[in-house]
Amino acid sequence: MVSRILILLAGSCIFLWGQAKRSILIITDAEGVAGICRQEQVEPTNPELRQLLTAEVNAAVDGFFEGGATEVIVWDGHDGSRTLSAATIHPRARLMIGAAGVTATFERKYDGLAFLGQHSRANVRRGIMAHSYSSLGIQNMLMNGKPVGEIETRAALAGWFGTPVIFLSGDTAAVEEIRSIVPGVEAADVKEGLGRYSCISLSAAAARDLIRERARAAMSRIGRIKPYRIEGPVTFQIEHTTRNSLPIDAGLAPGSKVIDDRTIRYEGKDFLEAWTRARAF
Numbered sequence: 001m002v003s004r005i006l007i008l009l010a011g012s013c014i015f016l017w018g019q020a021k022r023s024i025l026i027i028t029d030a031e032g033v034a035g036i037c038r039q040e041q042v043e044p045t046n047p048e049l050r051q052l053l054t055a056e057v058n059a060a061v062d063g064f065f066e067g068g069a070t071e072v073i074v075w076d077g078h079d080g081s082r083t084l085s086a087a088t089i090h091p092r093a094r095l096m097i098g099a100a101g102v103t104a105t106f107e108r109k110y111d112g113l114a115f116l117g118q119h120s121r122a123n124v125r126r127g128i129m130a131h132s133y134s135s136l137g138i139q140n141m142l143m144n145g146k147p148v149g150e151i152e153t154r155a156a157l158a159g160w161f162g163t164p165v166i167f168l169s170g171d172t173a174a175v176e177e178i179r180s181i182v183p184g185v186e187a188a189d190v191k192e193g194l195g196r197y198s199c200i201s202l203s204a205a206a207a208r209d210l211i212r213e214r215a216r217a218a219m220s221r222i223g224r225i226k227p228y229r230i231e232g233p234v235t236f237q238i239e240h241t242t243r244n245s246l247p248i249d250a251g252l253a254p255g256s257k258v259i260d261d262r263t264i265r266y267e268g269k270d271f272l273e274a275w276t277r278a279r280a281f
Contacts, residue, residue, distance in 0.1 A: 022222065023071040024064050025110040025163075026093075027154065028057060030078040031119035031129040032170025034190040034207035037199040039129065044082035052204055053078075053117055054088050056169065056190075059208035060116055061090040063215025073110075075100055078117070102279050106158050111222050112166035113158040114215065120173035121149025126193035127173035137244055139262070142237040143230070151177050152228075153275070159227035160271050166225055167218040169211050171199065184225045186218035234274035237265040253277065 030042040033052050041049055061072050075096040076084040089095050096105070106113075120127035122140060132141040132149035141148055143156070151174065155165045168178045169188035178185050188211045191201035202210065240246070240262040251258040255267045255277045268274025 021071070021111070022069045022219065023073070023108070023110045024069050024112045024114055024166075025105070025108075026057065026060060026064075026072065026074045026114045026116050027077045027104075027118075028053060028074060028084065029115070029117045029119060029150070029170075030083065031117070031131075032115075032174050032190070033117040034201050034204055036117075037128055037191070037201065038197055042079070042129065044079045050083055050085070050088075053083060054085075055204060055208055056211055057084065057093075057116055058090040059212040060114065060167070060169070060215040061093045063212040063217075064114070064219060065092060066212075067216040067219025069219060073105075075104070102276050103161070104154065104157060106161035106163055109161065110158070110163045112218065113155070113163050114167035114218065115151065115154075115165070115174075115178070116167075116169050116211070118151060118168055118170035118174045118178075119149075120171065120177050121147060121151065123147065124173045124177070126195065128171045128191065128193040128199050129196060130173060137240060138238060139241050140237075140239040142235075144235055145237075149177075152181055155181060155228040156230045156271055157275060159229040162227050164222070164225040164227045166221045167215055169207075169214070181228055182225060184221060186214045186221060188214045230271045233267065233269055234271045235265055235267050236274050236278035237263065238278065239263045253280070 030049055035052050057074055064072050072093045073096055074093050081097050086095050120130045122130055122132040124130045132138050165182045165185055167186045169190055172189050172192045175187045175189045190207040191199045193199050245261050246264055250264055257265045259265055266274055266277040268277055
C-alpha cells in the first residue's frame, strides 16, 4: 500500500512539473462593460459599475483557468485603479492596484494579454464613451500618423515584450478595433453602440457567459497568435483638448517637437523609446 501511494505521489509531481506555465494579464476598463452606457455609471465608486465589472472579471478568470491558465493577474486599469477590490475579486486571481509604470509590467513575460470592459479609441462613430486615455485631456493620439487609443498602444507595448493579445471584451467598436490588428483574437461583443451614450446591451448574465466561453477558448490561441509588434522608428503625436495648452517648456522634453499650442510630437528610435517619452510627459 505504501509503495502504491509513493508511486501515485511521484506521478502527480511529474505531472505538475511537466505542466506548462500559462500566465495571463487582464487589463480592465469600464466603458466596455455590459449595461454601462452613461457617463455617471463609470465613476469608480459607482456600486453598479463595481458589481457588473467584478462579475465580468471573475467570469473571465474562470474561463482562463478552465482553458489551462496557471496564473491570472488583474490590473484595475480604470480611473486611478479604484474600482476593483481584493474582497470580491476571484479567489484564484491576483489584483494589481495602482500605476503599473511605462512598461505596464510586461517585462514579466505574460503568455497572453486580455482586455476586459474595453472601449474604442477617440472619434470612433458609435463607440460608447470612446476616448484615447483621457476624454478630458486628449483630443487625438497618433502613432506613426495613425489614430490610436489604449487598445493598439497597449497591444504594441505587450508585443514589444513578446506577449500576444488573446482576448477582448467590450462594445462592437472595440471588438472591431482589436480585430483590425489581431485577426485571430477571441472577443466578446457585449453591447452595440448607437451613439456615445446609447447602446443595446446583453444582460449581465449573458455577458458573463459569453466572456467565460471566449476566455476559455482564448487559451488555445497562445502560440498561434503572434505578438503585435511595431518595428522601426516610431512617433507619437498627441493633440490635447482646447482647455489644455502645452506648458511653456514642453518642447524641452527629449525627442519632442511642439506642433501648435495643443499638439506635441515625440520621436524614438523604436516603439519603446517613443512610448517612454510620450508617457513620461
